[in-house]
Amino acid sequence: MIVRGNETVIVQGITGRQGTFWAERMAEYGTKIIGGVNPKKAGTEHIGRPVWGSAADAASETQVDATVLFIPPLGVKAAALDAISAGIKKMVVMTEHVPVQDVMYFLAAAREAGCQVIGPNTAGLVTVGECFVGFMPAFNPGIFKPGKIGVISRSGSLGTMVCLNLVQGGLGISTFIGIGGDPIIGTTTKDALVALDQDERTEAVAIVGEIGGGMEEEAAEYAKTMSKPIAAFIAGAASPPGKKMGHAGAIVMGSVGSYAGKKAALEAAGVAVVPTPSGIPEALRAVV
């Protein structure tokens, strides 16, 4: 999923500290932030924009293309269901530590309603030079210089570092898709890869993966069908097995989710797998 600068975005949880800070940054950068949601402050204004009591109220008054959730973990399910039933078709869920059974619940509802979900536990999306949704430092030109590389990352901080490395290496970024660090998420590595394969601004792809789960292996199967070059870095080669490394999704159980398995699957699909992130621009510079 990609969000463009002409699409309207609401912020659920706009009046909170983080919601306020990032709504302002998004709007400054060019994202069409048209307002936000807080059931307790319906009818008021915040950062010069309307506050609705629900996403449904917002969608009944105006066209809402996308929503971003800055909502505490136990409130996410209700907020997401509100947006889905309002007919909003793109949703970005920032929140970490949402109970997994809640995530599965609203993902099932979203799938049925044709609503695409990014996250939870994502840093969001950047369409470089146009708009961003979430909390990526899109406005930092040393990190998000416009260019032709699409970046997919499970981690916000590591994704930031890879974009920095691309710019340091003389390349630029078309689109950044942060998919999130949870074990169960709306948009998988493969889903994001399909979006970048179809994105005409993207000529090559950087996959920033992590140990744990089977998403990189699944993406590797799709990569075999692609003509755009791909480089990948998988974090966690030096992490001990059986321990959760910060991200709930980053844990190796038995042989499932191991660094070696992911590296082998990606290399079999013709993807250049590099040992540190600075290898990504080196691998892509030759082909872009």
Add this chain to the structure above:
Amino acid sequence: MNFEEYAAKPLLSAAGIAVPASEIARTAAEAGTIAEKIGPCVVKAQVPTGKRGKAGGIALASSPAEANTEAARILGMHIGEHEVEKVLVEAQVPIARELYAAVLNDPVTKGPLVLFSPEGGMDIEEIAEKHPQRLMRLAVDIRHGFDRAAVAANLPDLGDIDESALVDLLAKLYAVYSANDAELLEINPLVQTKDGELIALDCKFTLDDSGVKRQEDLAEHGTPDKTTELEARSHAVNLKYIELDGNVGVLANGAGVTMTTMDAISHYGGAPANFLEIGGEAYRLSKEALEIVLANPNVKSLMVNFCGAFARCDVMAEGVVNAWKELEPDIPVFFTIHGTGDKEAIKMVRDGLGLEPYEFMDDAVKAAVEAAQ
């Protein structure tokens, strides 16, 4: 969070799933006393890991004296990285057949998955490999819950197992999964007794860590991860710290950058001393984080890698610079700083510590590895 057998089984019995009579014992004498009450029994080590049987942690006892002897042998033994501190003394069951049942969160279908096989007593990977056609894997729409008809239609050949009783049991298992924010709820083995009754002989329950805050009473009965003193200290201030056996300390923001810093240390011939991330809301805790990293006596150099998106580099750097001046550690430190608030952060490191952050992580890591040797 993992639950040991003795803490997981009460969830099953409360939902109406039969389990053998049992009591927990912390001494051999207690085990003997319990065996007097319940008769021929099984003495089972209680540790949060599998393979207890293979490790010699499960033994049959036909008398109280035998229960005492077996408990004395098992208590204090080591299984994996765990020392056995308690045993479950459980009534023996006349087993006709071993089966397998579980409900878990499935990342592929993004919903609950109900698993059942009439072949139990081995782990699920082995069942899936040896008897794939006899393993039911049924995806459930979590919004509609357990669907008896769908389960009945998908069951493998049951032989003489009562289908209605089995579907009842699976429905109860799903209800326990659902009510307790389970990530995994597994009965292995589920047994059919010689009288045809279905009884759960073991139970594995993993509580979703993100569900703990609405399951606080339940979480009291879980087994906390085994931690070192420093890990416990870091958890108390909500920092995720894992002690490793290398000598290059790591302080970074975000799980991805932290893991990557460890990978780079290892790639350039060093060994990381820890995982410690101060991502998310924890980015304000860099002073506490630094104190914990430095409290590990093996740390010979420190690699600080900040890449701010949500986390602000200036806030993190301020904490580290102030703490460094206060603690005056006798080791070299190497910085790379990029992202939100990086200009201010770099200035703080220059002005406060007289150090120049590296432009590239690889160069900083190489220097940190070299300094630690």
